[in-house]
Each structure stands twice: as structure tokens, then as C-alpha cells.
Amino acid sequence: MSTIDPSLSALSVWLALESPTHHAPGVNGMMDLVAAEVEGLPIAVERIPGRDGLGDALILRAGPNNGEKAVAVMSHLDTVHPVGTSAKDLPVRIEGDRLYGPGVYDMKGGAWLALQAFKDVAKAGAAKRPMVFLFTPDEEIGSPTTRSVIEDIGRLSTAVLVTEPAREGGKIVTARKGVGRFDVRIEGRPSHSGSRHADGRSAIREAAHQILAIEGITDYARGITTSVALMGGGTAANVIPQHAWFSVDLRVTNLADGAAMESLILGLKPRDPDVKISVSGGMNRPPYEKSPEVAGLFETARGIAAGIGFDLKDCPMTGGGSDGNFTAALGVPTLDGLGIDGDGAHTLNEHALISSIAPRRALIKGLLEAI
Incomplete structure (x- = not known):
């Protein structure tokens, strides 16, 4: 000092x-x-x-x-x-x-x-x-x-x-900008990745599809940005992952876009019908x-x-x-x-x-x- x-x-x-x-x-x-x-x-x-x-x-x-x-x-x-x-x-x-x-x-x-x-x-x-x-x-x-x-x-x-x-x-x-924060949880079906690969439903694979879709929402012209900066999942290297999770950061310039994007993210549907998705969160700060x-x-x-x-x-x-x-x-x-x-x-x-x-x-x- x-x-x-x-x-x-x-x-x-x-x-x-x-x-x-x-x-x-x-x-x-x-x-x-x-x-x-x-x-x-x-x-x-x-x-x-x-x-x-x-x-x-x-x-x-x-x-x-x-x-x-x-x-x-x-x-x-x-x-x-x-x-x-x-x-x-x-x-x-x-x-x-x-x-x-x-x-x-x-x-x-x-x-x-x-x-x-x-x-x-x-x-x-x-x-x-x-x-x-x-x-x-x-x-x-x-x-x-x-x-x-x-x-x-x-x-x-x-x-x-x-x-x-x-x-x-x-x-x-x-x-x-207004700020939205969301947590996405994905549940798949575990199986042995060697002997029973076809029986599994990978939560991480589903997460990859969802993350690309969410990041694709970004629209610079409208001032909308989406980011996935935290993620995790899996059980072991030889197990088809049963669980995965990631967070979403959303930024918008007006209330209407905030409501629309919040509804879109909260309503995420799985690409694989055998996988379950749950989403929590919402707009944290209004524009x-x-x-x-x-x-x-x-x-x-x-x-x-x-x-x-x-x-x-x-x-x-x-x-x-x-x-x-x-x-x-x-x-x-x-x-x-x-x-x-x-x-x-x-x-x-x-x-x-x-x-x-x-x-x-x-x-x-x-x-x-x-x-």
C-alpha cells in the first residue's frame, strides 16, 4: 500500500x-x-x-x-x-x-x-x-x-x-440491452458405448444440436444475441451419456423481442424423441x-x-x-x-x-x- x-x-x-x-x-x-x-x-x-x-x-x-x-x-x-x-x-x-x-x-x-x-x-x-x-x-x-x-x-x-x-x-x-438467462437440462438413455451403442440415446449429442440451434438465433441486425458459455455432461468415457446441461445468455433491445425469445428458448423441443429436455429461467433484466x-x-x-x-x-x-x-x-x-x-x-x-x-x-x- x-x-x-x-x-x-x-x-x-x-x-x-x-x-x-x-x-x-x-x-x-x-x-x-x-x-x-x-x-x-x-x-x-x-x-x-x-x-x-x-x-x-x-x-x-x-x-x-x-x-x-x-x-x-x-x-x-x-x-x-x-x-x-x-x-x-x-x-x-x-x-x-x-x-x-x-x-x-x-x-x-x-x-x-x-x-x-x-x-x-x-x-x-x-x-x-x-x-x-x-x-x-x-x-x-x-x-x-x-x-x-x-x-x-x-x-x-x-x-x-x-x-x-x-x-x-x-x-x-x-x-x-435486456438480459435473459436460461438453464437447459437434457436426459438421454445410457448404455455401454462398445457392446450396446445402438441402445443409447446421447444427451450430449442432443445438447450439440440444441446449442447450434440456439446460437443460430443471434441476429445482429435486430440486436439479438445468444451465447452458450457453460456446459457439461456425461458419466464415463465408455458410457453413452444420460445427462447433459448448458446455460444460455440472451440479449435483446426491446421488450417484444425479449418475450418472443424467452418463449422460443423455454419451448425447446428435442430432436431425438427418446430424449427429454427441460428449460428453466427467463428474462433477468428488462431492456x-x-x-x-x-x-x-x-x-x-x-x-x-x-x-x-x-x-x-x-x-x-x-x-x-x-x-x-x-x-x-x-x-x-x-x-x-x-x-x-x-x-x-x-x-x-x-x-x-x-x-x-x-x-x-x-x-x-x-x-x-x-x-
């Missing part, structure tokens, strides 16, 4: 405390750090106990209690990097303008700088309406335990600001489209950024999902990608640009004061 600039020491502590989603002690340690930062400030803290083996969620509230809808900020404190990454493969360090560390780009850097902005506005009493800041423990696995909390806060908010990382050169996100209200909120952000001294731009609809999908689908104006700039999310090259911290913090502060 001696290589870290003292001005970045607080954020460096966040990075050093590793918090992969399924490591509840690490995630809860992150929630402890946030709670400690606001102690003694005019900020109320609500902690929601975790469930299903996952960490807690934390809600901060500040600003006037004037009956207005709130402006909400949302960040997740879980990462994808396993415990031990910072000790070996991705040590916390500075190289020029780059700050390296597990989750610095996705998204501890954005969560940290947004918290500083939230504190600044709360201490100054500069908000026009109530402010809410939600920290979640499970975004990287689809927010299974916090979606209802996210949506409840969204319904009571006039706008939602999500601190996922910035895109190419500091662009923010105003639209995201987040750039509505006129989102566009209006973006123009507000552009004006604030211009006053700070930079030209804020947004990017085309991105394929990755976030908690912003949930609030945008409710019709709540949502800006995403407001976090730190950098690159290498989910890789061992993950880094943030130190020079982006001050302007991004000022942008969120300006939004909290202006909305």
Missing part, C-alpha cells in the same frame, strides 16, 4: 477489501466501510440483512423531507474477482494516471466517488429533494436478492443515477431504452458537465445489463455509466483513470443539487 498516493488512500482501502459476490464477509465489510464514512453526518443509515448466503444491502437517506420524490443513486459493492486476486494477480497500485485493483472500474471507483458527492451535498444541505443512495451486494449475479428493493426505491424516485463505469472516453449510458425522459435527464447532465469543463456524451445501447435496467423499465428516468473512467472490467488489467475522479464526482454532485 506504500505505492498508493495518500489522496487515494480511502479508495485504496476499498480495493484492498476483496468482495466477490459469494463472499459475504467481504461484501459486508464494504458495507461497514460505507456506514463508517457517513457516521456523524446528516445521513440516515438503513441496513438490510442479506439472505441466501449473500451480503447485506445498505440504504443512505439525506436531504429535505419535503414530500417530493427522491433522487436516487445506486451502486453495487460486489465484484467478480475471487479472494486473493489483489495479493497475486491484480495488486492495488498506481502506474501513471492508472489506479489498478480488483473492482476499481466495475465499480468501486464509481461507488466511492458518488458517495463523496452524496456526502458533500448532504453536509451543505444543497439538495432540492430527498436523496437516497442504495448499495447492493449482488449485482454481478443479476441482483436476485435486491431487485425488489431497487424497484421500490425507483418507484419513489424522480430520477435514478447508476454509478456503473463510464464507457469509451467517459461516455455515460442511456440505454442497455433499458432511451426514452424522451431519459434524453431530457441526459441533457441536464450535459449542461452540468459543460459547466465543470468537459463535453459529456452518451454511447449507443450497450449489451451489458445493470440495475439501471430495472428502474428504466419502470419508466423512471435513469442515467447509467456515471462512475469512474478506465478499462478492463472483470479482467486482471482492470484499472481506473485517476484524472476522471474529480470531474465525475463533480458531475454527480451537480446532478444531486439540480434534479
